[in-house]
Amino acid sequence: MKFQLLDFQRSAAELLISEIKKAQVRYDNDPELLGAVVLEAATGAGKTVIATSVIEQLIFGSDATEPVEGTTILWVTNDPSLNAQTARKMQEASEKISDIRFIGQGVSFDEESFEPGAVYFLNTQAASVSARITKRSDTQTWTIWDTIANTVKKLASRFLVVVDEAHHGVTEKPGGSRTVVNKIVNGDKPIPVFIGISATADRLNKALEQQNRFKKNVVVPIDDVRESGLVKDRIVLAPAAKQSEVIADTTFVRLGVQKTLEFEKKWATYAEQQGEPAVKPALVVQLPDRKADDEDFRGLLRSVVDAVTEEWPGLITGHIVHTFAEHTAIDLGSGRAVRYMPPQDIQDATEVRVILAKNAITTGWDCPRAEVLVSLRASTDYTPIAQLIGRIVRQPLARRIASDETLNRVHAFLPRFDRNTVMDVVKQFAGGEAGASAEVVRITLDYQAPAEMQPALNVLAELPSYLVPAQASSPETRRLHALATLLDNDGIRPGAYGQATAYLNGKLDDEADKLTIGGELEEKRSAVSSASVYELLTSLDGLVVDGERSLVGTRLDAKNIDDVFKRAGRSLKDGTAEAYWSYLVDKEPDEDPIEAKVTVAALALTDQVVSNVERTAASLTTDWFKAHAKAISNLPEADRARYTRLQAESKGPTQRLGITIKGTIEDAVSVATSTELSDNELRQQIGSDLANRWVKHLYQDASDSKYWKKPFQTDGLERQVLETETNEPGFFAWYRNPTGGDRALCIPYVDSGTSRWAKLFPDFVFFYEVTGQIKASIIDPHGIQLEDWADKLRGYVDYADRHASEFRAIAPLTQIDDKMLFLAIHDASTREKVRGALKTGESVEAIFRAHAIEY
Structure with missing residues (x-):
């Protein structure tokens, strides 16, 4: 592979190869045992790259696996543009796959069987009832159905059919008629091993359960995708302030332009700092699903284009394209027209800054630089909105941006939604229909580090933090x-x-x-x-x-x-x-x-x-x-x-090169918070919440040099720790340790349930002046009722064995019988007692009672 797969991608590829080969062996031993292998991976996980690695290794072999001689691939989707995009990605990613052939896209196809070692792309439209390759004639000796059946006879389990976006077309049509995908997979000669790829595999799984196939699923967890930085951390949903007879469509379009220009400025600053080409962010405007010759639709289209060009200095209609089903330029009058561009070409066409869309880009589209969406769909059309957001959550640089966290989000303006109906979009993410998952935020709070915090920041940067290995190494x-x-x-x-x-x-x-x-x-x-x-x-x-x-x-x-x-x-x-x-x-x-x-x-x-x-x-x-x-x-x-x-x-775990301290940080405030307040009112409320605004955080609000820690019903321990530590002699600063990313202090431990490495993120790091130096303390307040706390204590003990001398204190803390107790893990004798107690199977509560100090 030309591309270096991320750990979760490599792990998924290895599991897929293993399950495919098992399915082939089962079929070879008993042709009644048809197989199905399903790759479930959220949008942005790199499904095409994973599949390309699998195909390359099956055809050519690798250090890790033998090739399967005669492997032949038929790749099926319901969209020719998606096939073209996938083939292009495949050739970019693989250094060995070169024999790629398209069926039914302006090219005649009349073959007795598919040739071994090739990858064929077929879109279902090319195999419809009226398509030439589905009927014998004077110019068509073999139908596509003949070719498929003959290849099954010739190659058996070595002929693999891959269906991308496989949740489309696997079920029967209304009335019981068969879809093209069904005819291919379960025809007169059923495909021995079928591979389905989907971000939302529920329908696919249900359909396969009704078929006579031995099914195995390979699932890529969304958390792994998020952790990789391939997708945005957060989605900002901006519904209309009020729902009334007047819909502020063009006002929100202008807001979308402003946000896109804000992204452009931030990307330019980032590119200058990092010495790399700047990302050219794009704005997507999603329009109602009506025909382009509808006069009301044409009027809406003109008003959208007018709003964009008026708000965006220097932008001309040549920088705007549409992806409508009408694959021709749309005349707006006054000598203006919006040209058509296939969705798969937009990412590389950096002169394109605005994309007008309906439904064409909700499946298979890949344009990471599209970071702002304005949807003019009705408030009942939440599924296509969520699906489109699922397409634009990719990170343009395929990594999380540590130095400017505002570049880790995507914005969606929904003028036809109020604050209640916007939650229907949120539910689509929770239910997986969008093929993506992300935290939806109401507002963000930005913090920066003042100069006087630099000594503590320098210490934080050098604190030992670990990268935990994935399943595949x-x-x-x-x-x-x-x-x-x-x-x-x-x-x-x-x-x-x-x-x-x-x-x-x-x-x-x-x-x-x-x-x-x-x-x-x-x-x-x-x-x-x-x-x-x-x-x-x-x-x-x-x-x-x-x-x-x-x-x-x-x-x-x-x-x-x-x-x-x-x-x-x-x-x-x-x-x-x-x-x-x-x-x-x-x-x-x-x-x-x-x-x-x-x-x-x-x-x-x-x-x-x-x-x-x-x-x-x-x-x-x-x-x-x-x-x-x-x-x-x-x-x-x-x-x-x-x-x-x-x-x-x-x-095994490896120590990071350092914790990132540059730039600003941000905290998110949930969309469900104080919905009766405007954003400005909510900010004012947070600003006046003095009981939860803390001084001396490493990163502070520029307005009052404080950090707002959102109160929770269960955060009594955390509040007591903050009050105690900030009043300690020599106290200098504190840091709310995030749960992941380049700014987090991570301690590795082994999860005894899975025997795999896991990550522990202590809640707080405090900094003190000790004999003229800044020293850090880990204070981690938690309830100890969870099953994994014994494993975490082992992680703390092992971590302190290596790094205790670098800290003033390392102390997990809990409350038992109204007493706050902390374990001085930084103390060698305490560690030995805790280690011995863990070996004999004592409970965490018993360990705290026997060896902890009252806080």
């Missing part, structure tokens, strides 16, 4: 080579790749020496380069004449030694085996290249050698991350993000 040799490439390209460590290769070659030399001294190397060389051949001599009547005998040690020929060497490359990954072979050949002029391959294979197929090389690579990766942490932290945000992703691909 990369081989350590691959991580080392990737890090070396980044360091070399960024000029931080010139020649790093060659240094890494030399280091691993030296380690393999050491491993070879150890095996030689132990007398094992030649045995292993012989084992990998020879085969045992059995002979059984019989007479013509089948009687055994000479019995069975074994010819041990038959030397493999050069071709089979190459096969063994390829296996070695799957153990010593990412070119490590090939690099060592080149090193051996170059080191000794008389070295036989074939014998060198045998030596590499002997080492690579020895488990202990591979483990030792992986540990060596991991150690060097860790050393380089530490040695170059400062230089990496000074890189632009986009470059730093690549290092962060690489760190997260380790098998």
Whole structure:
């Protein structure tokens, strides 16, 4: 793959390949066992990239899996433009997939069967009843149904049908007639293994349950997508202030223009700071689903275009396009026209700043720079609105922006909705109909760090925080080579790749020496380069004449030694085996290249050698991350993000390069908060809520240097901690630790229920002046009734073992019998007592009662 998959994408791809191969084996053993594998992933998860990785590995193989010979793909959607966009993405993402063919898009198709190794794209319109390829004629020998059936006969389970946006078309039509997708998947020759891709798979799952298919689902959690930064954190919904006979359509269009220009300014500032091209944000105006020749609709369209061009300095109609079903320019009169543009072309057409749409872009469209929506749909049309928002929640740079959190949201203006009906849109997200999920906010509160907080900010930046590995991790040799490439390209460590290769070659030399001294190397060389051949001599009547005998040690020929060497490359990954072979050949002029391959294979197929090389690579990766942490932290945000992703691909938690402190932060206020108040009134109310406005936070409101902590019924512990700590001698500042992102302090722990790594985000970090230095304390008030608290305590103990000296205190805190108790985890003797109690299975409450100090 040309693209480096994120951890959750790689994990999904591995699971999909595993389930597809299992389905193929089941069908091969029993053709009655038809299979279905469903990829459920929210909008923005990169479903096409995941599927491309799966297809590439099935056709060509990879370090992790063998290819399936003869694999052929039929990719089906209900939209030709979506097919074109997907094929383009596939070619951009894959370095191996090149044989891509389109069926029924202006190209004749008349083939007995599909060719092995190719990826075919078919849209359902091209296979409709009236379509040429569905009927025999003088010019059509084979129908598409013949081609599909013949390919099933020829390739069986190696012929895979992928249906994108598979919730469309899997069920029967009203009246019981079959859809095109149903005819393809469950025709006279049913597809052995069907793969469905959907952001909203409920309908697909229900339909498959009624079919005779063994179904497995691979689900990408929305939390993983959000954590990756591929989608926006928040959606700001702006309904009309009042619902009356007058709908302020064009007023809201102008507000949408203003917000788009605000985004443009912020992106320009960000691009200048980071030294990268600026994002050109776009405005989407969603219009009622009426025909373009309807006079009322034409009048609305003219008023929208007038509002946009009047509000947007320098914008002309050439910067505005539509995606209506009428694929022609729409005349607005006075010499003006709005041209049509296929949805899949808009992202790259950066001169396009305004998109007029109805329904065409709610499925499969990909335009991350469209960040503002004004929907003029009626208040009953909440599903198409939510679906369109689901299409525009992607991050333009495919990562969260740490230095300006306002760039992590998308705005939707809904002038035909009041504050009550806007919640119908929210419910669409909660129910998954939009294929996306995000927090919907009423207003945001922006905070910045004053100069006097810089000493504490500097301490926060250096506090140990961890990246927790995902389910799928990369081989350590691959991580080392990737890090070396980044360091070399960024000029931080010139020649790093060659240094890494030399280091691993030296380690393999050491491993070879150890095996030689132990007398094992030649045995292993012989084992990998020879085969045992059995002979059984019989007479013509089948009687055994000479019995069975074994010819041990038959030397493999050069071709089979190459096969063994390829296996070695799957153990010593990412070119490590090939690099060592080149090193051996170059080191000794008389070295036989074939014998060198045998030596590499002997080492690579020895488990202990591979483990030792992986540990060596991991150690060097860790050393380089530490040695170059400062230089990496000074890189632009986009470059730093690549290092962060690489760190997260380790098998265990890795310490981050630092906590982000630059820029401003924001807090969200829920859309459901004080709905009877205007936004200004709500801000004034928050400003006057002195009981919950706290001084000395690292980031403060510019108006009064305070931070508003929203009160909750259950936050009594947090309030007491704030009151106590802010009155401590030497208190300097405090920080409300977020639950995720680059600004958070994260402590890793193992979830005993799943045996996987999990993340703990302490509530508070406090800062104090201690003998002329700023020292930090973690104070984490929580109820301890949750099952995972024993696991979290283990995480705290392990974290303090490594980092206690960097803190003034590390103290989880709770309340028992009206007493506030805290565990001084920073104290070594307390840690030993807690560790022992956890080993013997004592409850968390018992541990607090026995070893905690009254707060």
